[in-house]
Amino acid sequence: MTTSTLRSSNYTALQPLADTEFNFFRQWLFQNSGITLNDSKKSLVSGRLSKRIAKLGLGSFSAYLKIIRSGDKEEAQVLLNILTTNETYFFREHKHFEFMQSVILPDLKQAGKVSVWSAAASTGEEAYTVALIMADAFGLHGPWSVTGTDINTEVLSIGQRAIYPIEASVKIPESYRKKYCLKGKGKDQGLFRICGELRKQVNFTQHNLMQPYAGTERFNLVFLRNVLIYFDLEEKKEILRHVMNSMTPGGWLLVGHSESITGYSERIKQYQPGCYRLIS
Ligand SMILES: C[S@@+](CC[C@H](N)C(=O)[O-])C[C@H]1O[C@@H](n2cnc3c(N)ncnc32)[C@H](O)[C@@H]1O
CATH class of the missing domain: 3.40.50.150 (Vaccinia Virus protein VP39)
Structure with missing residues (x-):
């Protein structure tokens, strides 16, 4: 990205996530979900929060922290969505x-x-x-x-x-795929539906x-x-x-x-x- 595109996209570099801020977010997550984040998760949390902060047009982690601390229920759900890890696939294990x-x-x-x-x-x-x-x-x-x-x-x-993306269906045995999965056509090309x-x-x-x-x-x-x-x-x-x-x-x-x-x-x-x- 050039300096001019940086300026035109209103991009503001965030100050690094402070330990006190990280501690706030991990305590909040623990209270709201029971999940424990250890110190090694700081950069993961910082990365995920940065995207949300950019989307909201905020300039700092502390500005976002204030919204969460104010008790905004909608944003609290967004934060839970951001901080949970959701990897999964068909026929896993x-x-x-x-x-x-x-x-x-x-x-x-x-x-x-x-x-x-x-x-x-x-x-x-x-x-x-x-x-x-x-x-x-x-x-x-x-x-x-x-x-x-x-x-x-x-x-x-x-x-x-x-x-789901069609690539996800490769894990599904063919006999099930034929019976229970519908392949997308036209604008839904590349997708399938149960x-x-x-x-x-x-x-x-x-x-x-x-x-x-x-x-x-x-x-x-x-x-x-x-x-x-x-x-x-x-x-x-x-x-x-x-x-x-x-x-x-x-x-x-x-x-x-x-x-x-x-x-x-x-x-x-x-x-x-x-x-x-x-x-x-
Ligand atoms: C890695 S996925 C596992 C998905 C699937 N069970 C599998 O094995 O492929 C973990 C899921 O647990 C959910 N999760 C984490 N904490 C939770 C909680 N306190 N209550 C309910 N779901 C939770 C996350 O949102 C995430 O979608």
Whole structure:
């Protein structure tokens, strides 16, 4: 960028994020989501906040901090959206889905209705991966549902739309793709959408894992994957308590391959690494 384009785009270099400001934002995030950010996350926070500050036309981190401190609810949600990390993809950690097909679903066959919870759903790929498998196992209009929840409202709206770049579909086995995915044409070239009938079985709603689940539904199977890594031990245990209270007795709970909750509660028993059952 030349000096003249810098001037014409009204670009103002920000003073670096001060430690006191970083501490404010990480305490705020902890209070509002339970997430712990260690010192190494300062440049990540600084980068993400800088973009928002530029968009708002503000000149400093402290000006943005004042807006958050003033209690602006809309901006608080934007800040939560900015500070959460949402990486996900279809059939992520595919061994879980093989296990779901070979062990969990046969076990749940007698359950009547099967309710599945994608408890940190991000943009919805995990919830739809589950839905593809459920549709094949129990029928597209069978007695099952998937609930996707997240604290981040922006990712939830992507999940609700269910439109993804075509490259994301390579992770989906071809047989599912043919049956349940619609390729975009014309202006939607390069995109695909999960078909309407499958979308009807999947609901997205905002939920903070640090709080008890507000719905009355009890889940037979919960995916709590790649989210506990953002929390310290006490918060992990609190999240687990709330999740267990929303499960059916004998229900299944899956965590990410790099996460373990063994020993966190006497109410769960490890079935195999990453896979637990509620025993009481
Ligand atoms: C890395 S993604 C994991 C997505 C998916 N479960 C997977 O394994 O691919 C983590 C998600 O957890 C969400 N999250 C973080 N803290 C949360 C909280 N307190 N309550 C609910 N969701 C939270 C983030 O917004 C993010 O979308």
